[in-house]
Amino acid sequence: xxxxxxxxxxxxxxxxxxxxxxxxxxxxxxxxxxxxxxxxxxxxxxxxxxxxxxxxxxxxxxxxxxxxxxxxxxxxxxxxxxxxxxx
Amino acid sequence: xxxxxxxxxxxxxxxxxxxxxxxxxxxxxxxxxxxxxxxxxxxxxxxxxxxxxxxxxxxxxxxxxxxxxxxxxxxxxxxxxxxxxxxxxxxxxxxxxxxxxxxxxxxxxxxxxxxxxxxxxxxxxxxxxxxxxxxxxxxxxxxxxxxxxxxxxxxxxxxxxxxxxxxxxxxxxxxxxxxxxxxxxxxxxxxxxxxxxxxxxxxxxxxxxxxxxxxxxxxxxxxxxxxxxxxxxxxxxxxxxxxxxxxxxxxxxxxxxxxxxxxxxxxxxxxxxxxxxxxxxxxxxxxxxxxxxxxxxxxxxxxxxxxxxxxxxxxxxxxxxxxxxxxxxxxxxxxxxxxxxxxxxxxxxxxxxxxxxxxxxxxxxxxxxxxxxxxxxxxxxxxxxxxxxxxxxxxxxx
Numbered sequence: 155x156x157x158x159x160x161x162x163x164x165x166x167x168x169x170x171x172x173x174x175x176x177x178x179x180x181x182x183x184x185x186x187x188x189x190x191x192x193x194x195x196x197x198x199x200x201x202x203x204x205x206x207x208x209x210x211x212x213x214x215x216x217x218x219x220x221x222x223x224x225x226x227x228x229x230x231x232x233x234x235x236x237x238x239x240x241x
Numbered sequence: 242x243x244x245x246x247x248x249x250x251x252x253x254x255x256x257x258x259x260x261x262x263x264x265x266x267x268x269x270x271x272x273x274x275x276x277x278x279x280x281x282x283x284x285x286x287x288x289x290x291x292x293x294x295x296x297x298x299x300x301x302x303x304x305x306x307x308x309x310x311x312x313x314x315x316x317x318x319x320x321x322x323x324x325x326x327x328x329x330x331x332x333x334x335x336x337x338x339x340x341x342x343x344x345x346x347x348x349x350x351x352x353x354x355x356x357x358x359x360x361x362x363x364x365x366x367x368x369x370x371x372x373x374x375x376x377x378x379x380x381x382x383x384x385x386x387x388x389x390x391x392x393x394x395x396x397x398x399x400x401x402x403x404x405x406x407x408x409x410x411x412x413x414x415x416x417x418x419x420x421x422x423x424x425x426x427x428x429x430x431x432x433x434x435x436x437x438x439x440x441x442x443x444x445x446x447x448x449x450x451x452x453x454x455x456x457x458x459x460x461x462x463x464x465x466x467x468x469x470x471x472x473x474x475x476x477x478x479x480x481x482x483x484x485x486x487x488x489x490x491x492x493x494x495x496x497x498x499x500x501x502x503x504x505x506x507x508x509x510x511x512x513x514x515x516x517x518x519x520x521x522x523x524x525x526x527x528x529x530x531x532x533x534x535x536x537x538x539x540x541x542x543x544x545x546x547x548x549x550x551x552x553x554x555x556x557x558x559x560x561x562x563x564x565x566x567x568x569x570x571x572x573x574x575x576x577x578x579x580x581x582x583x584x585x586x587x588x589x590x591x592x593x594x595x596x597x598x599x600x601x602x603x604x605x606x607x608x609x610x611x612x613x614x615x616x617x618x619x620x621x622x623x624x625x626x627x628x629x630x631x632x633x634x635x636x637x638x639x
Contacts, residue, residue: 193267199281220279220288223270 176206178237185221186213186237188228202230203240210240251316253295258285259307268301269294287312341550348379349408350547350555355415358397364412367394376523376557379405407553428633429482432465434458435630438491448485458628464489467634482634489629492603495622497591501580502615506570513567521545521559536567577616581609584618592622600626 162172170177170190177189188204188211195210196203197220202213218232257265262285269276274294280287285308290298292314302309324330351373353364368374371387384403391401391414399417403410432448440456448465452458467485470478515534520527542564549555575583584607592602604623609616 193271194263197263197266197279197286219281220277222277223266223279224275225270225273 174207176204176208176211178211180234180237183215183234184231186230186234188230189226191228194228199232204228208239212236212238212240214238247289248316251292251314251318252289253292253311254287254289254313254315255295255298256282256285256287256310256312257307258310259305261305262286262307265301265305265307268304269298272297272301274298282312292318344556345408345550345554346379347375347408347557348373348377348382348405348410349375349557351375351410351412353412353414355413357416359395359414359416364391364395364414367391368412373403373410379408379410382410407551408555409553426484426486428484429467430484430631430633431463431467432485432487432489432629433632434460434462434464434489434491435628436460436491436493436626438493438628440464440489440491441625442490444488446486446488447483448487450487458491463632464629485631487629488627490625491628493600493624493626493628495596495624497588497620497622498617499584499587500612500615500617501584501587503574503576503580504572504614505575506572508568509571511567511569515565515567517563517565519561519563521561523557526561534565536565538568538570540566540568542566577609577611580616581607581618584609584616584620587618588620588622592624596624597626600624 158172159169161167162169169175174190176191179187179189188206190206191211192205192207194202195205199218200214200216202218202220204211204213213230213234214236215232215234218230218234220228221231222229259265266276266279266286266288269290274290274297276288276290276294278287278289298309301307351365351368353361356364368387368391371390373382373387382405384405387403388401391403391412392398397416398414401412401414403412405411437460438458440452440454440458443450443452443454443464445465447469448467449469450465452462452464458464465485465487467483469481469483471481513536515536517528543561544564545559545561547555548558548560588605596602602622602624606621606623608619610619
């Protein structure tokens with residue numbers, strides 16, 4: 155792990171590809187995409203928990219729904235109030 | 242756009258109920274099934290999935306002990322499946338497409354733009370002889386050849402363009418500037434009076450004036466002779482016959498006499514209207530079976546509407562509407578005062594209509610004579626107008 159981290163920082167390569175880390179994109183508070191996720195743990199209208207390689211991401215909000223879901227990318231829409239990591 | 246793609250591929254709306262829907266979705270996604278629009282429904286989680294993916298879902302249901310229920314099947318493949326046995330519908334659709342294509346491959350309207358002196362019928366008949374007419378197949382029309390022959394045939398055309406846009410043939414042309422007509426001054430002539438009157442002023446350009454201002458002239462009197470004498474009087478006088486030119490204005494008394502009857506009829510619209518519709522295909526008219534008009538006196542006007550797909554694709558079908566307006570003829574009588582007023586209106590109308598633009602209106606006087614059933618009006622309208630007129634000097638009269 156240490157070598158990979160060094161390697162990616164030395165050559166300025168994107169870490170989400172080399173280290174397989176999740177990439178989260180937020181568009182305002184209504185759209186959000188999570189790339190490089192593992193699987194969904196919990197899904198309700200108020201809370202979504204997603205498992206990734208560096209812990210569990212918790213998305214809070216209201217009227218959350220999954221617009222699109224593929225192996226690489228999870229696309230969530232709704233009113234997002236909070237995003238955080240649970241270790 | 243993704244919506245359109247999904248519609249053509251078709252998709253199934255399913256409702257998943259069970260203990261762990263998350264696990265079910267995870268499994269499906271890991272097996273490469275495309276899922277979208279995951280929402281909470283009344284009982285479970287509602288999502289959309291492709292028909293192919295839906296068939297792969299069954300083992301995951303068993304594994305996660307979830308129940309899957311189809312709510313809706315949407316998209317083109319399902320509609321096609323539903324109507325697969327209705328051959329007439331499919332045939333009708335194909336027929337529609339073919340007939341639209343066939344109808345749009347003819348010329349249905351010819352538009353001529355830019356003609357001023359040439360009439361539409363003049364151009365249309367020559368176009369017809371060249372093979373451009375309504376109802377011809379547009380692919381067989383040689384617009385270049387038509388352009389050339391049009392230009393050769395009509396000298397008035399300085400530039401012409403013929404092109405076919407949709408089912409319209411557009412003939413765009415511009416006419417050459419009219420050559421100013423040069424007055425023919427080659428022949429010798431006199432100036433004579435065209436009307437009786439008193440000369441008010443006279444400007445002679447060429448020739449010898451015979452009459453002068455304030456002279457009373459009769460119609461046909463010679464005003465200016467087309468003759469010039471040169472040289473000293475009494476000695477060797479040279480006479481030359483010329484083309485006389487002059488502007489002679491005179492006070493003219495125009496007499497008018499007409500009869501104004503006391504009784505007259507007036508058209509008055511009752512406000513009642515009727516409308517009749519009909520269909521015209523190419524040149525044939527089809528009247529809709531409708532009862533004849535119930536009006537006794539009526540005026541008819543027809544308006545026509547051509548059916549078209551859009552501006553460029555007019556079709557050979559016309560809907561025409563007959564507007565029928567009822568009127569009533571009312572018998573009215575007028576007294577002498579009204580008759581006089583009416584006579585005045587007639588005179589003003591006549592002066593405007595009959596007199597030359599150059600004429601200046603000076604005065605008018607009336608005389609009324611009572612006759613049975615109306616009045617006779619004798620009016621004299623005094624104007625100042627041009628009275629010069631050219632008269633050719635015959636060679637043998639010299």
